[in-house]
Amino acid sequence: xxxxxxxxxxxxxxxxxxxxxxxxxxxxxxxxxxxxxxxxxxxxxxxxxxxxxxxxxxxxxxxxxxxxxxxxxxxxxxxxxxxxxxxxxxxxxxxxxxxxxxxxxxxxxxxxxxxxxxxxxxxx
Numbered sequence: 001x002x003x004x005x006x007x008x009x010x011x012x013x014x015x016x017x018x019x020x021x022x023x024x025x026x027x028x029x030x031x032x033x034x035x036x037x038x039x040x041x042x043x044x045x046x047x048x049x050x051x052x053x054x055x056x057x058x059x060x061x062x063x064x065x066x067x068x069x070x071x072x073x074x075x076x077x078x079x080x081x082x083x084x085x086x087x088x089x090x091x092x093x094x095x096x097x098x099x100x101x102x103x104x105x106x107x108x109x110x111x112x113x114x115x116x117x118x119x120x121x122x123x124x
Contacts, residue, residue: 007045014040028082035078039071043097046070064101071097 001009018036022029050066053059075093076086 003045003048007041010044011037011041014038031078031082034081035075038078039074039093042074043067043070060105064098064105067101068094068098071095071100 015037018032022032079089
């Protein structure tokens, strides 16, 4: 599957996740779809441009940092689209992406012993 098709798939599932979250919490469904889709799609597509390193520790640090920054940018952009401030949601997006990246690494790395990919399974 091409990187663009993968980003499209992640966008769709991110939008579905945002819709579900908004419906459960009583939030704005449109905003949930937009932010979920935008965040997931840009993170998947942009994540492909984060450099990989042979040193496992450096690679994990690069992936974690890059994906956290992508989360911050997408969170800030999504909030700007809805008339809010970029900075606060940049930080919230970074925090969310950092937790998601760590959880993904644990799931695909140490917990399932699937260390054949980059950074102990950190390739997403």
